[in-house]
Amino acid sequence: MSAPTRPPAGPAATAPGAPPPAATPEAQPPAAGRRRRPARHWRKWPLVLATAILLVIEIYPLIWLLLGSLKTQQEFMNRPTWALPQDWTNFDNYREAWDSGVARNLLNSVMAVFPSLAIIVVFGTAAGFALEVMVFKGRGALLLVFLAGIMIPSQMILLPLFSAYFKTHLTGTVWPLILTYSATGLPLTVFMMATYFRAVPRELFEAATIDGASALRSFRSVAFPMMTNAIFTVGLVQFFFLWNDLLFAMTFTSGAGHAELATVQVGLLNFQGRFGAVQYGPTMAAICVNVLITLVLYLFLNQRVMKGMAAGAVKG
Secondary structure, three states: OOOOOOOOOOOOOOOOOOOOOOOOHHHOOOOHHHHHHHHHHHHHHHHHHHHHHHHHHHHHHHHHHHHHOOOOHHHHHHOOOOOOOOOOOOOHHHHHHHHHHHHHHHHHHHHHHHHHHHHHHHHHHHHHHHHHOOOOOOHHHHHHHHHHHHHOOHHHHHHHHHHHHHHOOOOOOOHHHHHHHHHHHHHHHHHHHHHHHHOOOHHHHHHHHHOOOOHHHHHHHHHHHHOHHHHHHHHHHHHHHHHOOOHHHHHHHOOOOOHHHOOHHHHHHHHEOOOOOEOHHHHHHHHHHHHHHHHHHHHHOHHHHHHHHHHOOOOO
16 A cells, blocks of 8 residues: 655645735845836936026026116126126116117117018918919929029128119118018028928818819918918018118118118117217117017917927928
8 A cells, every 4th residue: 555645845736726826025026117217317317407508598698688787887887797786676777778769769670570571471471382382384493593592691782782772762761671671581481381381281272172262262261371380480580580680770771861760770789889888788778678579479479489390390
């Protein structure tokens, strides 16, 4: 008679269908996530540091400009540059800048920039629609002609333009700035709008044509409303170029009898004396007013600009 066999050594056998025994804490693998979290946390620090440096670079000049607009001329001459203003409620520089013609300069800039901007946006959008959506022979060569306008330096056309405006008796008015701004802003606008139209599905315009819409109706009712964000983007870019222009404005509005046509950028030169002495307080106050206008405009249109920049990046 044989002896009874012993159960094998090791973990106890489980019945069929029973859940496996829980593993002991010693048998569990180490938590890898705990070691990865600190590593990921430290990887973000270079990005955070770079962002902080860029933020300081952008904000510090604005703060320095604002503080400088509250200082007197004696503080600029006798105290260090980084010194804070002694009187934080001193707004005499803003009153002096406003009385020196900043209000008139702002009005001149508005009269020169916004009509030019309207011409650039309307005709640039129409040209981009024609060159990218409409099919005709030679449209590629015509687009290259528009692009050639971007390559012409502004300094080369100053003397011919001044002679043409003088012979046509346009000097002494704001028309030289409007015509020059419109002509110099159209090439870049046409190129950018053609790029945006490239991302629009052609089926939309084909459907409008099947419904009986003409090319002009398709542009007015289909293309133009769809390009709202792109138009705001292009318009804001052109606005900054035109508003900050000094070369054309100083050429066509400076001189005897043209002082009342000076734009904001030309008006800032009025705070410089005959022998090079600069009135720093009023100058910085005028610059603050100029920067505030452009900054507020950008903050209101920021979201539309971002959408417009992304609209032409992906083909729909």
